[in-house]
Amino acid sequence: MIRLVDIIMRIITIVAMIGLLGSYTAPYVDPNVFYPSSLLGLAYHYLLVANIILLIYWIARWKKMAFLSLIIIASGYPLITTYYGLNPESTPDTPHDLTLMTYNIRMLDAYGWSREKDAPKRIVDYINDSDNDIVCMQEFPRREASSKKFPSYPYYHKNKDVTLISRYPIVNKGDITFEKGNSATCLYCDIAVGKDTIRVYAVHLESYRLGKNEEQIYKELTSGNTQHATEGVKNISSRLVRANRNRAKQAITIKQHMQQSPYPVIICGDFNDTPISFAYHTLSSDMKDSFIEKGRGLGNTYVGEFPSFRIDHILHAPTLRTVSYIRDTVKYSDHYPVQSKLKFR
Incomplete structure (x- = not known):
């Protein structure tokens, strides 16, 4: 009986290992070329947990399979740090140039x-009281005027549902357009901070557009009701693939624009994508991630109806340094606000 259990567990372990290895490819494979990698990347932390549980099983059984399992998990260690911050706690009064x-x-x-x-x-009160120099907001009501709600931020730029407000002067601003049918928004502002000028990109990349129907399907599946499983999974998967493909194109477009910037770049916003994704990898190449630099503990920023991931990011040029990173767990929205203090090197 034990031998049969080991055989079954060995098969499950091999499948889980292949899945985890596949998720490692997600940042490097354009979903417009091969989309399964992007889906595995989305499932990365579930696959990681499954492999850790299976590793414990094989250690308990004192089998050689444990060594192979450990090697595969350890090979993805850099990805683990994108989900869980291992940095020491930041000192609140550390000198900085920009929040x-x-x-x-x-x-x-x-x-x-x-x-x-x-x-x-x-x-509104939370943002006004946060005492940040620059605030980038997504899903900002299009008919609302930021100048009325945030009087202490005299400079602003707005494009569709994305708004950037600043205490520092905006000396230049513009928008990036995407292919017809894309729902993403991206604006940029050149901001004078003392004697320095930086370019800040505020983005809201393509969402999965999962609504109440998908939420109901997800609840049924997680509760064990598989009556509509095939149709539901197919519908959700098609939306995931379409959004992943669109975000990949959007990220390439934004990155090409960033590379032409005459100033050090900061890009922040709702990427609608995890760090184990092609879009994030494209935008973060040659950049620093404030969470990886100074984040501590779990980094999830989405707290809505679907599984929680770190999809809100602050990335900056290497000529800047992250002094502190805070993910405030206030639940006024289905996202947590993310704040960072930066200093010029």
Whole structure:
């Protein structure tokens, strides 16, 4: 009986190993060329947990399979640091030159998702009280005027659902356009910070556009109800693949624009993608990730109906240094706000 269990567990382990190895390829494979890698990348931390559990099993059984399992898990260690920060706690009063926050404010709770009547005011007050120099917001109501809600930020630029507000002068600004049918938004501002000038890109990349139907399917699947499993998984998978492909193109377009910048670059916002993705890898190449530099603990930033991931990012040029990184766990939206203090090298 034990031998049969070992055979079954060996098969499961091999499948889990192949899945984990496949997820390692996600940052390097354009989903427009081969999309399965992007789906495995999305499942990375589930695959990692499964492999760790199987590793414990093989250690307990004192089998050689444990060594192979350990090697495969260890080979992906750099990816683990993108999900869990191992940095020491930052000192609050460390000298810095710039503070920046990115926050998906979910239309200022326009449709009452939070079920709290004062949610819009709480979001606005939170941003005003945060004392950041630059704030990038996604899902900002298109008809709202940022100058009225954030009077201490006299400089701003808005494009569709993305708004950037700043205490420092914006000396130049513009927008990046994408292919027809894409729902992404990207704006940029050249901002004078003392004697230096930086270019800040605020982005909201393509979302999965998962609605109530997909939410219901997801709840049924996680509760063990597989009556509509085939149709539901097919529908959700097609949306995931389409969004992954669009974000890959958007990331390439933005990166090409970034490479022409005459100033040090910061790019932040809701990427709608994890660090184990082609879009993130494209945008973060030759850049520093504030979470990896100074993040501590779990880095998930999405807290909505679907599984939680780190999809809100602050990336910056190597000529800047991250002094501190904070993911504040206030639940005024379906995203946590992310803040970073930066210093010129």
